[in-house]
Structure formats: structure tokens, C-alpha cells
Amino acid sequence: MNSKAWDEVAKSYFDLVVSPFQPGVVNPLLGHLKKIPQPGRCTVADLGCGIGNFLPFLAERFGTVYAVDFSAGMLREARKSHDGKNVRYLKRCLTDLAPLHGKLEVAIAVNSVLAPRHETVDAILEEILRTLKPGGRFAGVFPSMEAILYHGQLILGRELEKAGSASSARRRAVRIHENAKYDYLTGLYRDGNEVQKFYYAFELRQRLKRAGFKNVRLGKVLYPWDAVGDYEAFPGQPPMWDWCVKAKV
Ligand SMILES: C[S@@+](CC[C@H](N)C(=O)[O-])C[C@H]1O[C@@H](n2cnc3c(N)ncnc32)[C@H](O)[C@@H]1O
Known part of the structure; x- marks a missing residue:
């Protein structure tokens, strides 16, 4: 910013x-x-x-x-x-x-x-x-950045408990965690014009x-x-x- x-x-x-x-x-x-x-x-x-x-x-x-x-x-x-x-x-x-x-x-x-x-x-x-x-x-x-990954694991664990299948749990977790907005190599989160460094x-x-x-x-x-x-x-x-x-x- x-x-x-x-x-x-x-x-x-x-x-x-x-x-x-x-x-x-x-x-x-x-x-x-x-x-x-x-x-x-x-x-x-x-x-x-x-x-x-x-x-x-x-x-x-x-x-x-x-x-x-x-x-x-x-x-x-x-x-x-x-x-x-x-x-x-x-x-x-x-x-x-x-x-x-x-x-x-x-x-x-x-x-x-x-x-x-x-x-x-x-x-x-x-x-x-x-x-x-x-x-x-x-x-x-x-x-x-590790805290973000940890949060993702918590979401995935919760979804696995709720969901019928591992693949649907993963799909839901990926969406909730907003994986698409993170670049795990550079440690950047992008949402529109907002870019945040972890x-x-x-x-x-x-x-x-x-x-x-x-x-x-x-x-x-x-x-x-x-x-x-x-x-x-x-x-x-x-x-x-x-x-x-x-x-x-
Ligand atoms: C998340 S805030 C933290 C403010 C304060 N340190 C606190 O913890 O309450 C980030 C601050 O860093 C300033 N900042 C970010 N990049 C900067 C830069 N390159 N040069 C000077 N200030 C910068 C922003 O203007 C903002 O005030």
C-alpha cells in the first residue's frame, strides 16, 4: 500500500x-x-x-x-x-x-x-x-506466513470433520481460506488493489x-x-x- x-x-x-x-x-x-x-x-x-x-x-x-x-x-x-x-x-x-x-x-x-x-x-x-x-x-x-498456513490447516480440519469426502472438504477449505489470493512463494496476499506481505x-x-x-x-x-x-x-x-x-x- x-x-x-x-x-x-x-x-x-x-x-x-x-x-x-x-x-x-x-x-x-x-x-x-x-x-x-x-x-x-x-x-x-x-x-x-x-x-x-x-x-x-x-x-x-x-x-x-x-x-x-x-x-x-x-x-x-x-x-x-x-x-x-x-x-x-x-x-x-x-x-x-x-x-x-x-x-x-x-x-x-x-x-x-x-x-x-x-x-x-x-x-x-x-x-x-x-x-x-x-x-x-x-x-x-x-x-x-506460517500463521496463515496454520489457519488454513484449522479450516481444513474442521471441513474434513463436517464433509462426506476428503476432496469436497479440501475444495471448501481452499475456498474459505482464499488460497487463490496467496502466493506462497513470495508471501503475498492479493485482493484487488490490496497487496499484503507476510x-x-x-x-x-x-x-x-x-x-x-x-x-x-x-x-x-x-x-x-x-x-x-x-x-x-x-x-x-x-x-x-x-x-x-x-x-x-
Ligand atoms: C499496519 S500500520 C502499523 C502502525 C504502527 N506501527 C502500529 O503498529 O500501530 C503500518 C504503518 O507503516 C507505515 N508504512 C508502511 N510502509 C512504509 C514506508 N515504506 N515508509 C514509511 N512508513 C511506512 C504506514 O503508513 C502505516 O502507518
């Missing part, structure tokens, strides 16, 4: 986006950031800050916070609700973060590295690395290491079934997830 499309989303964010900042979501990013020593001396950037969901937490804890987004609409909403004195707003595409090069102890990107082209994803990860000082840390959340765990590790990050660790942001938006809920089954990533320079 381009910046104009995100401008539109800004007006009704939580109706349209499944967010790791919704109530009930288990988000290990928060615990990780709480462990960073001497946070008052750290400069952090929330890269792709959206309407600013993370800004109160960051502004309260860290010395200086850059809130970066390429969508004017998102930045407008973020400014309205968070006018912390230590927050600086930057309208910027993540492919060019020159004003932040070498300035940050911590770079954060929560579901904002979403470019459909792999070259752009790689360019953004390299650019994020350039913003970090030696010893700096990156923490991010990335949509999980990541495999091995892909994230590979891309981050190739960009130059070290100590890459993956965990899970867990979404309770009442917080998965348009995805069909399977209460009682283990939850869906996004990838929570930690890495160092």
Missing part, C-alpha cells in the same frame, strides 16, 4: 487493522524494550509509527523518540493524541532514513515493513541498520542477516481469537501470531 492508501486507513485504524496493541494480545516486544539499560539516555525511532499506538510507552521510557511514517494522515492522527515533548515527528519513507543515520540506540518497526517487492524489503532493512549506532538494537513485528521465519532470519544484523532472535506476538479481525475464530485452539524479532548491530 502507498502512503495515500495508508492516509485512508488512519481514519478508522482499529476497524481495519489487526494490531499487536489491541487489548488481550501477548506482545513480547514490550518486555524486551523494558530490559534495555539506561533507557533515558537512548534515542529510539518508531519506524512506520502509524497513528502512534506505541508512542506513549516509548515517550515515557526513552530519552528521545522519533515517530516516522510516510503517511501524512497517520502522522496527523499520531500528533493529535501524543504531543510528548521528547517526540519528534518525521514524514519519511523507510527506504530513506538519512536524517537518522548513526543516531539511534533502538530502532523499532511494528508491522510497517510491508513492501511487496523483496528488493524494497531488503533496502528498508539495510536502511534501518544504518540508523543504528554500534551496539544498537532492532526490534520489530512482522506478519507471519514473512516466513526462515525468510526473516535470512533477510535480517543478509542486511547485516547479528543475534537475530524470533518470538511470537499472540493474538486471542477475539482479536483476529476478519480471520475465522477457532476458540480453544492455539492462537495465531505475528513474528516478534530482536536483532543487534
